[in-house]
Amino acid sequence: MKKRVQRNKKRIRWSSVLTVFVLLIGIIAIAFAAVHLLSPKANTSQKSSQTSRQEKTKSTVPSSSSQPKETKWLTGTNENQLPILMFHYVTSRADQLPQDSNNINIVTFENELKALKSQGYTTVSGTDAQKILTTKEKPSDKMVWLTFDDGSVTMYTDIFPLLKKYNMHATNFIITGFVNKAQGGILSWEQIKEMKASGLVDFGSHTVSHPDLGTQTLEDQRTELEQSKADLDKNLNQ
Ligand SMILES: [Zn+2]
Incomplete structure (x- = not known):
């Protein structure tokens, strides 16, 4: 009886350790995503790709005047x-x-x-x-x-x-x-x-x-x- 109680206690301890571990992984994953998707660097690279697209569009539009x-x-x-x-x-x-x-x-x-x-x-x-x-x-x-x-x-x-x-x-x-x-x-x-x-x-x-x-x-x-x-x-x- 005592042994079973101890085993149950051990199981509960292990399961809480596992829960904490899974939570930590989750937090790290969210933090990683936040840093890489919302950082100014990401914005800059998005902006620069937009700019180069605009430039490409501009250069392919024929000029209305060839002065x-x-x-x-x-x-x-x-x-x-x-x-x-x-x-x-x-x-x-x-x-x-x-x-x-x-x-x-x-x-x-x-x-x-x-x-x-x-x-x-x-x-x-x-x-x-x-x-x-x-x-x-x-x-x-x-x-x-x-x-x-x-x-x-x-x-x-x-x-x-x-x-x-x-x-x-x-x-x-x-x-x-x-x-x-x-x-x-x-x-x-x-x-x-x-x-x-x-x-x-x-x-x-x-x-x-x-x-x-x-x-x-x-x-x-x-x-x-x-x-x-x-x-x-x-x-x-x-
Ligand atoms: Zn004259």
Whole structure:
């Protein structure tokens, strides 16, 4: 009888030891899971895998615009040479087209854009041109600067739609006094701002009143340059 009681006591002691052991294992397992699933390290690695997924998604989404400034520039060893195509008026309206070698018909102009595009030319901005001509960097081996003088309204009505169609860039040098006076046949600041916002056209100075600078006094030359730059800076925040 005594022996059986002792055996039972022993059994109870062993079973409590086993219960405590199982409980301990359980606690350790929960602690282990908590540390590894909820630690900042786990969060960081989750975050970084999310980031790399986002980056992958970003890189596979085609860019809506293939502007020269977004392309990776090359670094050459020689001084760059930049072909510049200078235009004044491009229009389908014969009455708006003074007979001059700087002026061409819109159909010819579109064919020129198509030819440049099919030959893989990159059209650059004024800022790009400055960088190309003062460093050995260039956006592409084939590049061209399309420039327009005088700020004719045909830049907005005829040329801008084609630049959008072919996603090409041009620079227009405007006569700021003519724009300020809202002179007929000349771009308005609203049209200029809209074109600039598109990223396809940028604007530079072509003086205030379009005089022959070679015949002007130094003071007048300075006024024409400084005032036109101030007009551009004020209106276009550039
Ligand atoms: Zn001019």
